[in-house]
Amino acid sequence: MSELLILAVSGAILTGVSCSLVGSFVVRMNLSSLGFAMSHAAFAGAALGLVLSLDPLGLAIVFSIGVALLLGPLAEKANLPTNVILGVIFSLMISLGLVFLNLIPQTAMSSVALSILWGSILGMTVTSVLRLLVLSVGIVLIYWLFFKEFQAIMFSRKLAEASGINTRPFYYLILFLTGITVAFSLKLVGGLLVFALMVNPASSAYQFSYDMKKITIVSPIIGVLCCISGIAISFLADLPVGSSIALVSSAIFGAAVVLSPKRKRG
């Protein structure tokens, strides 16, 4: 039991870190709806994997990065009605995912199947924790190496480009990392709500500071907090862990908006 708990907690910490780090870029660049569609695509991919007895994680990555490659170029150009397209993709993915889940025979598999929807604290294995560790370290390293460029792009992609930064590789690098992150986070948080963990901690951090360095440090801290308390709540109250994390992170966001010094007059 205690080993399971250690795995769950370390998985939670790493999921919190990676989700909220990519989240700080996704939120600032108005890519939230794209991230939303990607996380549901990951869910559909994982469900298909379970139906076909293929690697769910691999298919989750293929699906979410597929959506990113399909819609990234559209989202790049502001003059297309991207939100409508994203809405369609989002509902398509969630229905595909549910159809796939229905095709899975009602055996012991079904709890695994449902866990990719709701998340589960029991699904963490040594391998999945290690994978998350590599991902988190990778994201931190990439942010650290290219912090300057990411900052300039987050201020204005057009002006960053105008000042001689080749912005496209960075844009797609982030979409790629987002795709991997949502796929890796499915096990713990579940496909329905992994998105909350990406957007809420980062959005909360943005309420408090005008310093991108601080925001980049604070948002994973909030993310970890959400995950740990989400796990505790789910453990104690026997709630799906995805919902607990989403509830905690929404509460934190609500509090952040109310308390935000940025929103005070004067």
Place this chain on the structure above:
Amino acid sequence: MCPLIELKTVSTVYEGAKVPSIKNITLRIQPGEFITIVGPNGAGKTTLLETINGLLPSEGVITVGDMNLKTDGTRIRKRIGYVPQEFICDSLTPFIVEDVVMMGRYGKIGLFKSPTRKDRYIVQEAMLFLSVDVLRRTPVGKLSGGQLQKVMIARALASEPEMLLLDEPFSNLDMKSRSELAEKLTTLNENGLTILMVIHDRSSIPPACRRIITMEQGKIVSDKHFKVMP
């Protein structure tokens, strides 16, 4: 003299648009020139500026020195400072003035390098030059339109460009700031900076400007050189 920038039959069509917004533009800009572009709304002035620094894809040939925009866009943009027509940022924007001006140099500083003391000095000088150094710790989302405009000009200067593209730099400025900016641009031009500036009302064309290009419906309809401003 060898031109700094040369456009040969350049046309730009926005995505989804049926007609080009600028058509068959041919233009030579010599180093050290101070050029003003005038013309009615929708004439293609902004389009021309963003075509010159390659933000908009175009047809035709654009060269800067011996570099071709199609193949060397990123390197060319490091040599050109750009101040957009209107820049809006929301009040939560997580950057202060100092950061934003420094960002103007990021392309030049290059990948994997951090700003050095020299970079910070140049940024400081650029802020002083535009009199926005007192605002250095202010979040950019809290600036007035005119203050933000000055910060964007400081940002463009911070990259120590060979050429400056200014899109209606006077639009948000009060009378005093306008004449101050006109003087500052004149100083920069006297020190060798090539300036291409879009302006709405001809009355605020600085005396140092020696060439006025008029655009209408995507074309250059007149291109006049002056010894002394009329």
